[in-house]
Amino acid sequence: MNQTETIQRQPVWKKNKSTLWHYQPKHRKYKTPLFLIYSLINKPYILDLSQEMSMINAFTREGYDVYLLDFGVLGYEDKELTLDDYIKKHIQKGVRRALLHSKADQITILGYCLGGTLATIYAAIAEEPVKNVVLFAPPLDFEDSIVMKEWKLALQNKTLQVDEFIEAYEFFPTSAVRSCMKLFTAPVTASSYLSLLKRADDETYVKKWSSINNWSNDHVPFSGAVLKKIIYDLYINNKLINDQLFIEGERVQLSNIHANLLIISALDDELVPPKMSKPLIEKSSSKDKLFKTVRGGHVTIAVKGSLPQFLITWLHERSSPIN
Numbered sequence: 001m002n003q004t005e006t007i008q009r010q011p012v013w014k015k016n017k018s019t020l021w022h023y024q025p026k027h028r029k030y031k032t033p034l035f036l037i038y039s040l041i042n043k044p045y046i047l048d049l050s051q052e053m054s055m056i057n058a059f060t061r062e063g064y065d066v067y068l069l070d071f072g073v074l075g076y077e078d079k080e081l082t083l084d085d086y087i088k089k090h091i092q093k094g095v096r097r098a099l100l101h102s103k104a105d106q107i108t109i110l111g112y113c114l115g116g117t118l119a120t121i122y123a124a125i126a127e128e129p130v131k132n133v134v135l136f137a138p139p140l141d142f143e144d145s146i147v148m149k150e151w152k153l154a155l156q157n158k159t160l161q162v163d164e165f166i167e168a169y170e171f172f173p174t175s176a177v178r179s180c181m182k183l184f185t186a187p188v189t190a191s192s193y194l195s196l197l198k199r200a201d202d203e204t205y206v207k208k209w210s211s212i213n214n215w216s217n218d219h220v221p222f223s224g225a226v227l228k229k230i231i232y233d234l235y236i237n238n239k240l241i242n243d244q245l246f247i248e249g250e251r252v253q254l255s256n257i258h259a260n261l262l263i264i265s266a267l268d269d270e271l272v273p274p275k276m277s278k279p280l281i282e283k284s285s286s287k288d289k290l291f292k293t294v295r296g297g298h299v300t301i302a303v304k305g306s307l308p309q310f311l312i313t314w315l316h317e318r319s320s321p322i323n
Helices: 055-061 083-102 114-125 147-158 164-167 175-186 184-199 203-216 226-235 279-283 308-315
Strands: 009-016 018-023 034-037 067-069 107-112 131-135 259-265 288-293
Touching: 009 083, 018 055, 018 083, 034 083, 055 067, 055 131, 083 107, 083 114, 083 226, 107 114, 114 131, 131 308, 164 184, 259 279, 259 308, 288 308
Parallel strands: 034 067, 034 107, 107 131, 131 259, 259 288
Antiparallel strands: 009 018, 018 067
16 A cells, blocks of 8 residues: 555444544554544544545554544533543443454554543553553643643632633633633744744645644534543643542552553654653553654654654554464
């Protein structure tokens, strides 16, 4: 298969607005399928942006069955959806369906950005046979988050109150999410436009930049209940990395992660720098674990159209090749 060929996807399961998509390789080479989880803030098509910029195509070219959990676009009727629901009713049930559909004995969980946070939470309480966990730029330790430190301090000191605001609105439409993200990522956005100005005469670069920029502004609505838990339990109180987070009454203990673990961070990532991801290496009980850095920004790996050689080798050795 050449790099410009694309793989057709098929829906294999639905839950409310979520859809589990299956991308079948032309030549399946591994018994262990991949289960991809992306963020709740943007749509997951950044992982399959175009024929030339597709992480999913890169995985299928290597011979993997790929399952992508797309959380879809929420409506006001989903205002009471919780983080617990996403973990237990969407991710866990989606993994079970992927295992059933693929007839596999084990599965690899891949999480990108906030999807990496969700993947980590799930892996720590999973009852399913998770063989590998691969995380791309996952925000896990928010102690030294470099984004909007003033906001974090104000929330910690309770000089900025958001509880009443969240409870009053209950549900945040796309426009509200987009406005919040623009405030939250203003420095990163500015540097992105500066890069565009420097390479404005490069037609290929401009086309790629435009595709990524369009995606970055294509946000999805947010449940107030989920937003509140992310702000207070993860961002403010850093409960995940400190084993203080609970999902449906069960403590999320990172030491319960025994799967083979690979964390990949980008050295130029201004949103989720490596120090926000690396602490999981020490917290997990995985005997086989590796932390790697690559050059590039937050979405570089997603849109590169190819996989780092170390990732190809790592997965190959841990995915039960079909003889």
